[in-house]
Amino acid sequence: MLYSQLPFSLKNTETRASKYLIFLKQLLRTKLIQLLPNKLHINHYKSILILHRKNLYLTTQKPLFNWNPYNTNYNPFYQVNLPITIITPIKIINYNLILFQFPKIDLNGNIIINGLKKTYISRFKRTDGFYFTTITIRGQIIYRIFLIFNYHFITIDFNSMTYKLQIWNGQNKIVVDFICFLHFWGCTNKDIISYSRYGNSFILSQILKQTYSNYDSIWSHSTSYCNNLISLTNIFSLNSNWNYLYKLKHPITPIFKDKLNNLFGSDIRNQLIFLSKDLINLLDLLFDFKFTPKSFPLNNNFGNQKLESIIDIIINQIPIIINKRLQNFINYIKINHSISLFNTTKFIPNFKELFMINPLIQYLDQINTLSEIMHKMKLTKINLKPTKDITLRDIKRSELGKLCLIDTNEGFNSGLIVYLPQNILQNKFGSLETPIKKLKSEDKNNFSDTLHSLNQEKTAIQLTKISTRKNLIFNNLNSVTIFKNLLDLKSNKNWLNSFLPQTSFFSLAENFIPFFFYNDPTRSLMGSKMQMQAVPLIYKQNANIITGNEQILSRKNSNLIYALQEGIVTYISSYKIIIRDLYNREVSYYLNTYKFSNQNTFQHNFPLVWVGERVTWGQLLAVNQDFIGSEFSIGNNLFVLYGSFLGYDFEDALIVNKTLINNNLFSSLHMDIYEIPFELSTNKCLEFTSNKIPKYSSYVKRNLNSFGFIKEGSKVIENDLLWAKCTFNKLKYTKESLQYFLFILFGSRLRNIKDTSLSIALGHSGRVVKIEMIIDKKLLNQTQYLKLRFFIIKQRLLEIGDKLWGRYGNKGVLAHIAHSADLPYTENGLYPDIITSSIGVPSRMNIGQLFETLIGLNCFYTNTRFWINNNLNSYFGANYLKILLYNYLKQGALLTGYNFNSYSTGKISFRDGRTGFPIKGACLFGCSLYMKLIHMIKDKIHYRTIGPYSSVIQQPIKGRSKKGGQRFGEMEVWALEAFGAAYNLKELLSIKSDDIQGRFNLQEYLLYNYNLTKSSIPEAFHLLMTELKGLALNIEAMTYSDENDQLRSIHTSFLPSK
Known part of the structure; x- marks a missing residue:
């Protein structure tokens, strides 16, 4: 493992820490200076409140390095202090006003509220830029371009029938002729014609002529029209002193500038100036949109969106909090004539209530390390509006490499809650960029450039290679490329300049699945979800078959401990590591011991280095319970038999060897x-x-x-x-x-x-x-x-009812624990650890599951591990994986001596463990990785032999805290009916329910050996009959007499007594 930091992670420490430091040092201070006034008047201008805005400062409480997550009173926060001066007719008072408090965000991007870690689910919001649309008013088509920058909303409209071109601001209700607006900026008609690509066109000449003819009506209202021009110019201008042409200084956001450069190329433009030439270029874009609308990116292009962070939530709430705080302060002075108690805790506003009720701020999923990272990489496409457009669920081509193509939430929010891919980068503007590899660069193994969604349409990107076997002559590898948002198959490599690997399209959890491209996508989605629900085990093993991404997780995980400098390890214990660096300084690293997560799973750090070892910068010093070395491992390699055993393998049920429980292979710790x-x-x-x-x-x-x-x-x-x-x-x-x-x-x-x-x-x-x-x-x-x-x-420990699963969505409930002597065994004495039904493989199209099982058996025989690329056939031909599988099976047959049959791949003959006779036919047998889910049966079902009854309705009490039993519902009754368990069903509905006489008679029968009488009809049945009578339904029991062929009613003993 190379000790290098991976920069291509949206949630890495550097990205989060730098943004948060910018917020604390610049954004927060600038926002407060803009919002706070210089002074306020109190008591009808008798007193003046002066706010010293430039002297703002932040304070915080002393950090707790060993804080416990169970400490519900721990709420780390920053406090904004504002020095103020109150000038009254009598005296002058200097006071330090606490404006508000906001929670701290640690280097891992977590918010600690009431001692528990929370994270923010980012959502998309529209960036600054220009957007195109068409509307129809009274049969006339109007082409419209929206300019959004600095919280301003400017619109340019062009009517193709009347040649009317206007620029207007909907916020101030200002409408101005666009050509007249350019003239006001100092641009002549000659400048417009020379800078525009449509300078010699008929459409631009008609617009200029119409503006010239309308000048008489414009100057008739010159005063109001000039005020509108000045107001509209001030929106673009940094100051009120406006100049002309290139000397103009008009504000433009960096995102807007990048979009202009993307269309018009680079210019001498400064980052913060808006040139007249830019507006002329926007006019050309409006004409292009009229004639060639298909060449323009859609408004919902992924390049026009950015991620909203928790910093944006804080900034958006600051104006409301400041106005309320200052108003309360003034009212407090008027009523109490004192300010000594205003800074008490109950009066100080904070964001705690907002963070508690916001649905996008959730408790961190800490079942394992992967679930914690994937929870931070979760995004939502849903805005605050209640409407959910169906098109939001679609995967757009501009999202390739920006969002995972498969990983999403199941159910109603499918396609609306998405995840980031494994390799992603967030730029300084908040937009997402994909790292790509340059094919013509010297270092082809590492990422060398990034790609934005707006630039992606102009770049030819190679995705993968496919072998097309039409005949022997034209059997070559063609490249699947994406260019101008179109997928194509190309054989010429000269014009390709970028390569995007398959791992950039899928999330980290998806890339953990070997043979990912040979599975059904829905099962791969289930496999990635269950990896985030796997419980860390006490005894675990490295997977026999890996994809190479298991070590990447250790570099993306900030809960592990890395060396901050080069040095030699001098001391190691269960709670501390001491390293002496090159400057002869001792640096102590403290390990997390006896910690627990939000889901009550155990968290503990283990050192990886030893005393006297020389460590380098960035080397892994200690890992948590989810790792073996630097590799993510939360499961065990088990022998799997696809077959049947006494009917216990019904549906997805599993039969488990008892040696797994004796060896504690699936035992987990909880706190x-x-x-x-x-x-x-x-x-x-x-x-x-x-x-x-x-x-x-x-x-x-x-x-x-x-x-x-x-x-x-x-x-x-x-x-x-x-x-x-x-x-x-x-x-x-x-x-x-x-x-x-x-x-x-x-x-x-x-x-x-x-x-x-x-x-x-x-x-x-x-x-x-x-x-x-x-x-x-x-x-x-x-x-x-x-x-x-x-x-x-x-x-x-592993119990009946627990869930085990593989990496392909093949989960099952443990139905039976069998002794090794009763299980079938092979000729060389191997017993299966798990027996599962073979029907689940073809019905779910999990071909990769079979590949892992067969190749894993060869890894067991040869004592090797298999590092595989997920898409081998695309590099080496259509049948390469099949040939490789046959070679591995033949190698295993030579080592073990069993007969290898190429026509029934991987099937082995077994003998019955109870009799020793051979079992007819052969079964698929191999080695695969299995893990345990957190949905354990002990948290769901509880049972007891005796328990209390309710004194009113005489029904068994529910609930574990009341010593009650498990509810026996409708589906459980159906299960007893299906098995024909009539006696159990009768007991549950009579003496174990509210049949008081039958219950007392059973007690006498068990204690004193009295005669057992027939159970009577319970009160619940009488109540049912009464309710049916309320529905005008009368149910009676009848008996038939053979003597006179008559029916006789026996309702006197059947219906409820009065």
Whole structure:
């Protein structure tokens, strides 16, 4: 692994940190100076409030390097302070006014609110520039160009029938003739003809003649018309002193300038001036749009959009907050005649409420490292408008290389929530650019240039190569190219100058899937989604087949620890690494230990270096639980058999070998945190702890120390005490005589003892790894003076109902755990780890899944790993991968000695593990990578043998906290009906429901061996009959008599009693 930083990452540290520093140093200060007035008048001009805008400064609280995510009071923020002076008739007061507070954004792009990390889902917004459209008014076609810059909206209209050319501003309702506006700038008709490409055309001559003929009517209203010209010129001008031609200084945004250069080429134009020649060129564009409209990019071209960051949200809310803050300050002075308490916390506005309710600011998905990075690379095409255009879901050709072609949300938001590709770059204007490789450059392996969407239409880009086998003579590799937004097949390479690899079209999660181009795209989408939901395992392995992108994730991940300088490692422990650099300085790197994510998965850092090793700048020093070395690994290589086993493989169910559980191959760690405070209020006495607290058994208190709380390293199960604590409540008597009588009777004052102990919740267990004792020195919460926090790590083993999956969307629920002796085995004694149904492969067109299984078996035999390009056939011919697969299988056959049959590729004969007889036919057997999803059965289903019933409706109580059972719903009843489990169904609907008599009779039968009577009809059934009668439906039970061929009603014992 080369120790080099990858610049082509939108979420890399340098991009985020530089933008945030610019915001703190320049943007915020400039915005505040523009919004704040110099002075304000108070009390009918009796007092004056002077604002010292240029003396603004930021302050912040002391950073907490070891803050815990469970600390819900931790909200890092910046505070904007404004020095002000209040001049009254009596005295002059200098005061430091706190304008507002806004949350900090760390170097990883996260916002920490209430101790939990959040991230912002970027959305697209229109950039400054010019946009073309046509409208029809009274049968006349009007060609229109919109100019958007510096929050101004200018429109130029051209009527092709009346040759009327106007420029107008809809905000100020100003309409001016465009040629007259150019004359006002100092451009003569000769200048317009010489600079315009349509100088000798009939259409421009007609427009100039019409403007000349309309001058009489214009100068008849010269005063108002000149005011409109001056107002419109001030929109373009930096100052009120306007000049002419190239000496003009008119503001233009850098994005607008780049778009002009893209169409007209570079000029001597300064970045911040608007030349008259530019307006003449825009006039030419308007004529071009009339005659050749297809040559213009669409208004929804991806090059006309940029990403909105969280900095934009803060800037947009600043004007509202400042106006409200200053108005409240003036009203506060008028009412209270004092300013001493105005800077208290409850009066200071902050963005916390906005960040809590904004749907685009979400809790960070931290299931694993990949999910965290992909969550930050998520984008939305939806604006704040409620309408969702169906065309937003389409993939435009200008989005090639800018957005992932496959990765999106499933369901209603499909195509609206998208992801960035693996290689992407955001320029200083907020627009996205794609790194490309120059074919004619010396270094063809690295990216050498970037490509914008507007420049992409003028660049010939080679995508891939395809072998066309028409005959033996013309069998060559042709290049798939994109030029002018059209896909084509070219064999000539001389005119190609750029190459865009396949990884630039797909996200990082998609590029992790080997043989990606041999799968159904919907299954690839599921595979990428499930990679972001995979749980980090305790014991994991590197994948046998990789794509080479697994190490790239370590360079894009900012949670890992890299060396900041060259040096020698002098000390290593589980929490710290010390390096002595070239200047003989010791630099300490602290590792994250015993941390947990927003999804309660365990996070821990492990060092990769050793004492005495020489490290270079950028070298990886420590990784987290998702990596082995510098490679992303969250699964295990298992033997997979595609077949059937006792019917347990129905649909997508899996049969698992019990050795996986014995070896803890799919065991994961999760963390629970319990917190309990010491409280003191007016009606309570002090709380105290002791391990001799009554009411609890000695077994529950076995892990407590002498102070009454649990020891570190103790193994705890449900209902075990973590902290034995109680308090005394003062009893209030209505009469003092009663209190005096009780004192004489008992000899002491009676107290009400309340148990406030903390115990493990139901269904939870684990080991106590850490205990924190927190003392509030500032006494912010006066009722709590001490707080204890217990960190408990629990190990989740593989259970029936858990979900396992491969990288191709082939997920399945664990249905049966079988012993190795019962499973089929091969001739050389290999047992399958997983048995899955073979029907799921052809129905989902996962050919890449079979490739990984067969080549993975060869990797196991040869003890090698396979680094493969996803599109091998495009480079070496149509059948190259097939030939390579046969060669690998033949190599494995020579090493193991089993018979290789080229007509049934990869199929192996098996013997039954229970009898030892050969199984008829052969089955596909190989080695593939499997992982465990976070959707574990223990979080979903809970069961109990006995439990409480509701006193009103006599139904079993639901909910784990109430010791209730799992709800047995309609679909569960259908499952029992399908299996024919009539007795179970009868018990569930009668004695296990609200049949009180039947339940009591069953209890007597089990305890005292009484006779078991028939169960009666439950009350729920009587209620159903009553509700059906309300619908005018009468249901009766009838019996048939063979003697007189008559039906007889038995409704007296069937219907509910009155």
